[in-house]
Amino acid sequence: MTEAIPAAAAQAARPAAPLFELRGISKEFPGVKALDDVSFAVWPGEVHMLLGENGAGKSSLMKVLCGAYRADRGEFYSKGDKVEIVSAADAQRLGIAVIFQEFSLVPYLSIAQNIFLGREPAGPLPGTIDRRRILSDAKRILDMIGFDIDPSIKVEKLGVAQQQMVEIAKAISQNARILVMDEPTAALSDRESELLFALIARLKADGVAIIYISHRMAEVFAMGDRITVLRDGRRIDEVLPGEASPDQLVRMMVGRNVDMSYPRNFATEPGRVVLEVKNLSASTGISDINLTVRAGEIVGLCGLVGAGRTEVVRAIFGADKATAGQIIFEGREKTGGPDEAARLGLALIPESRKTEGLALLRSVGDNLVVAAMRKLFPSGLFDRGAASRTADGLVQQLRIATPSAKQAVGLLSGGNQQKVVIGKWLAADAKLFMFDEPTRGIDVGAKSEIFALIDRLVAEGAAALMISSEQAEICHVCDRAYVMRDGRIAGELSRAELTEENIVRLGMHHA
Structure with a gap:
């Protein structure tokens, strides 16, 4: 990975004024203070890391910078001269471009x-x-x-x-002379990430300033020239990479100590078989898939991007039609689509939460109860009070940061939207949860909460099948894992065999 420029050299090479500066930026939405007196500056040829939990204000600050939001208060300076940004066209004229996570x-x-x-x-x-x-x-x-x-x-x-x-x-x-990247490697393979890092090095050499939002600490310390931390819409501090440890940055981000090892009690005795997949194939490119998932365990599904992991869970759920094989759930063969899957107790938390997991224009409450309508209202008559009580209980249980369950879910941060997607299946009493990249673009604090939630679900008798591109997550969280390559299962790793080295070996090389 690209190494950071030494801090002393970067400081000495700076011009008198930043390439761009935001001073005292504030932005409010109904019931939410997204930004509170935030100041931020970036110099030419540097990678400035911007850290914070989901909902800390990172995306809001960048939307103000690119003209998507208009600041309620604050000033902008380009090379020391005061400027205005009231539209995307203003930002583009100033050489600002943003690559959003969505x-x-x-x-x-x-x-x-x-x-x-x-x-x-x-x-x-x-x-x-x-x-x-x-x-x-x-x-x-x-x-x-x-x-x-x-x-x-x-x-x-x-x-x-x-x-x-x-x-x-x-x-x-x-x-662009100022390029904002919001979690740019979240969906990239290691090879694609290396190409991106090489591109960033070339852009830095050309004097381009990079504002880089990431939750991956390895990237923060390997590539960052400076680090700014936001929390609850406020700027907490700015540090050089050599001045802070990963644990210190996490404490700054969340205001508390967070265990990043994701400890859990692994299954000592497998429970009953909840899901059995036999020789499953689909037109999406997967073939001859065989796997089992038992109650009380988290089973990983890993491999390189494009290996077919998402296609497997979509075929199991019925979102993509199987062309061969059997899907046996709780001892019965499943042949239908997503409606049958939801009715039987299968849950899919998709990789793309905004396009496949949520109705963005509907409220948090509507999204939380939509998968549980048959369970909550068996008579077919909608009870608004019961729906509100269910939604309010899930908001509290999952610590969803929202003014109320009536808030439009599209206005929440990415991490809180992910909690809503999981919450709707909790309301439906699902027995098998299939998580496709459950922590993509989510901060370390929210990751710990989500993994604790998954652990609690399986401890209470549910089963989980989890896809993750972060091999460390698979190794730390899963009881065992299947590794995919070229649309097929390349091998299965037991808990004792589950290492990053073994995942890479199976995922990249033929046995």
Whole structure:
């Protein structure tokens, strides 16, 4: 991974004024003070790490910087001169580009069209677009970041990792001098991450300032030149990487000590078989999948990005149709789709919570009870009071940070949205929970809470199948794990065999 520039050298090379500075920024929403007198500065050629729990104000601060939100109070300075940012166009003119964790791509347009959306070169005739130039310019930018793909492919056909690379290409195409990256490696493989780190090193050498939001401590210390920590909408401190340890940063972020080892009581005696998958294949590319999950255990499903992990849980849930094999749940064969899965007690917490896990325009309460309607209202008559009591109880139980259950779920932070997705299946009394990247883009404090919740579920008799790209999570949390490669199960690792080295060996090399 790219090494950070020594702090003393970085300080000595600084110009008198920051490349860009925010002073005393405040922003309020109904019932929520998102930012409270936050000041933040970035210099040319540095990677400035921005840390904080979900809901700490990181995304809100960056949305103010890029003009998506208008600050209630505060000032902006570009190279020492006072400027205004009241729109995205203002930020773009100042050389600011943001790659948000939740992508802003148009799925039915091509990669090239997404990269130059709103900035298309004119064609030879009035009102036309030079499509040939768009493709050639897009190919040039994709080559710059090491992404070898046909720019005419539609974005809807890309995986999450590929979409992330398109977002990066889109930002690079704007010749940004200040580039904000919000959890850019959350969905990338190790190889793709290394390409990104090499690209960041080149951008730094060109004088580009990088504001980098990450929950991965290894990235923070390997790449960061400075670190700013936010908590509850306020700036807590700014430190150099050599001045703080990971534990100190976590305490600054959450205001308490957090155990990052995710301790749990592993299953000593397996319970009954809850799920048995036999020779499962699907048109999505998986084939001959065989696995079992027992009550009281957390089973990992790991491997490289693109190995077929998500496709397996989607086929089990019925979101993708199986073409061969059997899915046996609680001793009975399951043949239907998601409705049957939910009715039987299977829960899927998907990787993309915003597009597949939530109704963003509906309230927190509506989202929490939607999967439990048959259980809560067997007569078919909706009882608003019972629904409110259920939702309020889950908000309190899961510590969901929201003014009330009536708040639109789309206004919550990513970590709190993830809690809502899990909560709706708690209300439905699910027996098998399938977690697809449950901690993607979630801070260390929320990770501990989610893993404690999963541990509690299996301790009470449920079963869990968990996908994670972070091998350390699989090793620390799971009782055993299946490793996938090229759409197939490459091997199974017992608790004693479950190491990062063994996961990589099975995931990358043929036995």
